[in-house]
Amino acid sequence: MRWFIFIIIVAVADYYAFQSLRTITKSNWWYILYWVFTVAVIGNFVYQFYGFSRSDGFSHTNAYAVGFLIALVVPKLVLIAVMFTEDVFRVPQGIYSYFMQGSDNGDSVKHFPARRKFISQIALGLAAIPFTSILYGMYKGKYNFKVLKYTLHFDDLPKAFDGYKLTQISDIHSGSFDNIDKVKYAVDLINEQQSDVILFTGDIVNNKATELEPYVPIFNKLKAKDGLYSVLGNHDYGDYVRWNSEDDKKQNLENLKSLQKQIGFDLLLNESRFIEKNGERIALVGVENWGKGGFKKAGDLKKASEQINKNDFKVLLSHDPSHWDAQVVNDDYHYHVTLSGHTHGMQFGIEIPGWFKWSPVKWRYKRWAGIYEELGQYINVNRGFGYLAFPGRVGIWPEITVIELKKGSQKANA
Structure with missing residues (x-):
């Protein structure tokens, strides 16, 4: 009917x-x-x-x-x-x-x-x-990769990390790709940025680990001197397909974790790592997916931060930007930079860089694309590397973000 x-x-x-x-x-x-x-x-x-x-x-x-x-x-x-x-x-x-x-x-x-x-x-x-x-x-739009560069200033950034560069990618959704050469091109573009570390903020597949298998030999070409780190997004848990059994679903997640390891990602499951340089350090904190509006809430910020100190300079990886407003920005630990994705910018909108940006997704997410600042803390919402459902992008292009950390008090520059 x-x-x-x-x-x-x-x-x-x-x-x-x-x-x-x-x-x-x-x-x-x-x-x-x-x-x-x-x-x-x-x-x-x-x-x-x-x-x-x-x-x-x-x-x-x-x-x-x-x-x-x-x-x-x-x-x-x-x-x-x-x-x-x-x-x-x-x-x-x-x-x-x-x-x-x-x-x-x-x-x-x-x-x-x-x-x-x-x-x-x-x-x-x-x-x-x-x-x-x-x-x-x-x-063409779905593979129209753009490198967006930002400079963020912090008074309390360790001096050894002045000029430190992070490359963020998010929402690969490997099961949607239909042109392997374009993915190779994007990986080369990421490596060309020569960032110190590469950070991936979730949704490497649509649903199943098998979607990633053809792309492992491509993504394992990603290189950064301080390594590759990742977290899970809502699609990575396999919640949006019907499995023959709960054991099959659990095995799918284990397979996904194994494939991420083959690529070279250190997958942070409510965990933290330190990057040390000249006797100083910054903390990388990674939470599992935490999202409002019915999305999985596996993220545990307190658990992820157990091994770090309150005064450490912190970079948080959290897939869903709604987590930032709900739990992160007012936390006593003061997370200097949060990296998120999830929204894709709805893969549709209008942007004039530095002047104007609009997408219908703004009615659903307060932070939906680009850099936002509050209480001396920043969040970058990456527009996504891949695409989902609609096989294209109109006005909101796939994004590779490069963030340079600088010591000082100047506002963010894009």
Whole structure:
């Protein structure tokens, strides 16, 4: 029944959007092309998800079915919005004409002003913007890696770490990749930054450890003189698929931990490590996933910090940025830098670096992309290395973050 309702709603909305095309052309070929594309996309979506089983996970064909549906629906929402705006004026005119001039033998349709061609042209032109943007995001945007560099200043940074560089990556989601050469390129780009340490903040897979296996020989090329460290994200626990048994689920997590070790990551499971230099040190603290809104809360900040001192300079790895506001920023231990991910910036938005950034995800997460500061502490929310569900990115590009720590009191510079 839900599929029937879905198709009826889409068909009604589609026919309304179709009016813009009818206004500017009388060619049956364009009409046929419009409906063939529409039926093919909707039909493929229904085919991919009718009887969808969570035990199988979310495949590439599922992702592209979602992607093409979005490419179909979003532009048509623009068309509908413009056509409806025209009808706000057109319908009252028709009603007024009908009652003031008479029914004219019952033919009420002729009282409505004809749709204006230039309005339909505007509607189609506006709809073309999200249509081409979404297709670009699926074809190239998802691998349009950007290196974002920040400098953070701290009065209490140990002098030996003045100029110390961290590279953060997050949300690899290896099960979504469909171009291994682009992943190789991104790994080379990470190594080119020549940072002192590489920190990964969770979600290395969508659901299953097997997704990571083809990419282990690529990611184990990552190099940093002080090592590679990681934490788990909500997707790494395998909570979003149905397993044959709880033992299978536990084994999947153990396999994932083993693969991370093969890559070279030191996986921090509510643990800490010290990086020492010239008799001074900074602490790396890693918590398991902790997220608001129904997400797993395996993270234990107190346990992770048991081996460090309150006065240590601290870099915290915590996958979900909601953890920062809920537990971290007001903690007595004062975590100087927190590195998170999780939001992906929703893989959709508008950014003009240094001037403007917007994404619908801002209505869900207070900290959703970039650097935020409060009480002398910073959090960076990485936009993610990979992608999930929608097989693309529009305006919010995959990110490699490089943070340089400087001794002093100047504010953050991007």
